[in-house]
Amino acid sequence: MNELHFASRIxxxxxxxxxxxKVAQRLQAARELALSRQRPEPQPVLRxxxxxxxxxxxxxxxxxxxILPVVALAVAAVGIYRWQESQRLAEVVEIDSQLLTDDLPIxxxxxxxxxxxxxxxxxxx
Amino acid sequence: xxxxxRRAFKQAVFAVRDEQAALDIVxxxxxxxxxxxxxxxxxxxxxxxxxxxxxxxxxxYRRQKVRSLWTTLLSSLSPGRGEDEDQxxxxxxxxxxxxxxxxxxxxxxxxxxxxxxxxxxxTKLPARQREAFIMRYWDELxxxxxxxxxxxxxxxxxxxxxxxxxxxxxxLKARGITL
Numbered sequence: 001m002n003e004l005h006f007a008s009r010i011x012x013x014x015x016x017x018x019x020x021x022k023v024a025q026r027l028q029a030a031r032e033l034a035l036s037r038q039r040p041e042p043q044p045v046l047r048x049x050x051x052x053x054x055x056x057x058x059x060x061x062x063x064x065x066x067i068l069p070v071v072a073l074a075v076a077a078v079g080i081y082r083w084q085e086s087q088r089l090a091e092v093v094e095i096d097s098q099l100l101t102d103d104l105p106i107x108x109x110x111x112x113x114x115x116x117x118x119x120x121x122x123x124x125x
Numbered sequence: 126x127x128x129x130x131r132r133a134f135k136q137a138v139f140a141v142r143d144e145q146a147a148l149d150i151v152x153x154x155x156x157x158x159x160x161x162x163x164x165x166x167x168x169x170x171x172x173x174x175x176x177x178x179x180x181x182x183x184x185x186y187r188r189q190k191v192r193s194l195w196t197t198l199l200s201s202l203s204p205g206r207g208e209d210e211d212q213x214x215x216x217x218x219x220x221x222x223x224x225x226x227x228x229x230x231x232x233x234x235x236x237x238x239x240x241x242x243x244x245x246x247x248t249k250l251p252a253r254q255r256e257a258f259i260m261r262y263w264d265e266l267x268x269x270x271x272x273x274x275x276x277x278x279x280x281x282x283x284x285x286x287x288x289x290x291x292x293x294x295x296x297l298k299a300r301g302i303t304l
Contacts, residue, residue: 003286006290006293007258010263011262011263011265013240014240014244014263018131026148027130027152030151031130037159037163038163
């Protein structure tokens, strides 16, 4: 007899069997107990990372749980640097625009440091 | 999950021949699955569960080995113990089922008897052959998955399955059952 055919007959017969009520009850209780102790699902970001990286993605014990916070920290550091740069640029732009539209008070043109440097240079010469 | 746990229970019964021990094995396996792998994708769970059950059955055998060693040592010290060791658990199973026999109609009774004989013959198969046969043909895992759970090559799974099928077919034929 063909192995697959024989096996499928065996499967049909085994599937017709049932366990007695006591056993079924205990299995159900065990299942409920197991569900009550089920490990919580990971955070969405970590779960997403797990899906993307897969389970086999570990560099000598470095899992997504370690790599992801490090990457997040690096991204945050770069973000802060860029933000500070743009703030500084905005200040320069503001001064330049005020300079061009003559909104600056007259004192702004008085660079006392430059005057002192000129005097000192003249004295040296 | 209900079907999976019933099959796991039956598989454990075939392996350890003790309903209570089998229930303990399945319960432990479910707890271990939930506590350690509860966060895994649902598609991975059946395979993990099979693996845990197989390991739990092996652990049970290991514990039994140690226990039987102690029992042998102790029984050699105190005579009169260990008289029940020759008792075949299948005899009690048969007796329990026979008590229900009178309530069943003919075809159903025949089916129940065939099922019982198949279960008995599965119990008699070598452990690895039985594991491979049940996972492959009752749990309907493919060859690669079965090999993964059993920790052996796909070729070994095929060999185990083939031997189990031939042994089972021969045993059933010898008992007058043709499928």
